[in-house]
Amino acid sequence: SPATEPKDEL
């Protein structure tokens, strides 16, 4: 499964 997009929120 595609890696989840990096968390750009704090």
Added chain:
Amino acid sequence: MNIFRLAGDMTHLISVLVLLLKIYATKSCSGISLKTQELYAMVFLARYLDLFSDFISLYNTVMKLVFIGSSLAIVWCMRYHRVVRRSYDRELDTFRYWILVGACFTLALVLHEKFSFQEVFWAFSIYLEAVAILPQLVLLQRSGNVDNLTGQYVFFLGAYRAFYILNWIYRYLTEPRFTRWISCVSGLVQTALYADFFYYYFISWKNNAKLQLPA
């Protein structure tokens, strides 16, 4: 980045600065829940595991370091600083938060975006942050009158996630594939927990009176 999220991050930063100001200016942590501070330290440590693996931006990295550093510094101060620790309301700050930690971690094992170490700890940090304020709200009710800086600290801490809700609405409307249900639902629960505090805070501001939470 959008204006709502920037406003949220700045409000969060202000809440941390107000708390640091209170502790360093008054050399006292009366009215502050050490348990909430410890929960927030866990939240940041669990959420920012990607600090060294995913570089988003300088801003993102600096803010993560500020939140981790300040939360650990406040916990250290309240536990070990020889002057500050004397003003800790130990007998009032008795919330058994390990139940919260266990429940949030169990929920994260079940409900997450992806079953990986980092994602499970990220979901754990989101759920834990939603309830991290509970010991502090209980302490405020028990300790009767609330000093101004403590009231402002809790107010800004509650307001920041409300800005994030606006940010999620904005991103949902402008970004085709944006869905962060875990953050959104937890953020709504988190902000809802502040509802009565916001009400009494507004009343005290309107009547220019001391903030009083009913026991």
